[in-house]
Amino acid sequence: LVGSAQVTDTAGLLARLDDLMRQVDELPLQNAVAQAAATRRMNAAARPSEGPAAPGADGALPWWQAALQRGWEVVRDEARQLLRVTRIDRPEAILIAPDQAFFLRENLKLQLMNARLALLARQYESARADLSAANNALGRYFDPASRRTQTAATVLQQAQVHLKGAALPTLDETFAALATAAAGR
Numbered sequence: 533l534v535g536s537a538q539v540t541d542t543a544g545l546l547a548r549l550d551d552l553m554r555q556v557d558e559l560p561l562q563n564a565v566a567q568a569a570a571t572r573r574m575n576a577a578a579r580p581s582e583g584p585a586a587p588g589a590d591g592a593l594p595w596w597q598a599a600l601q602r603g604w605e606v607v608r609d610e611a612r613q614l615l616r617v618t619r620i621d622r623p624e625a626i627l628i629a630p631d632q633a634f635f636l637r638e639n640l641k642l643q644l645m646n647a648r649l650a651l652l653a654r655q656y657e658s659a660r661a662d663l664s665a666a667n668n669a670l671g672r673y674f675d676p677a678s679r680r681t682q683t684a685a686t687v688l689q690q691a692q693v694h695l696k697g698a699a700l701p702t703l704d705e706t707f708a709a710l711a712t713a714a715a716g717r
Contacts, residue, residue: 558680640670
């Protein structure tokens with residue numbers, strides 16, 4: 533029974549939790565709208581105009597028609613963004629306001645910090661509860677299709693697995709081992 537206690541890699545778990553806390557600000561929320569169309573519009577608007585072109589020369593449009601066409605593309609892309617049809621499994625994640633997203637991220641950081649402090653204090657049950665709450669928040673409010681979110685969820689699950697193996701023997705087991713040793717004399 534002497535060798536039945538497992539040792540937890542506390543330093544490794546602390547380093548992983550610290551890295552995860554630094555990455556929380558970069559995790560995309562479920563209600564984040566893709567910015568690809570906006571980026572494409574900005575790049576098109578930033579391109580320098582070719583200047584006045586001769587009508588009909590190599591199929592190039594006059595500068596005013598090219599500007600009008602770019603303007604139409606911007607309006608069309610904006611109109612497409614007005615209506616978006618998606619399946620919503622958890623409506624509370626979609627209804628988060630942008631200013632509440634800051635507090636959501638800070639709450640996740642606090643849960644990770646609480647787990648870190650509980651790990652340092654060797655309060656493994658408390659650390660497991662905080663990691664479980666952080667994992668639930670990650671699954672509920674952050675985009676599960678994102679690679680960053682998937683990596684963060686994997687780190688949390690690995691930390692929980694390592695904490696499960698960290699159970700120290702209880703006093704009852706120690707007393708039973710002492711009683712067995714004393715009875716064997």
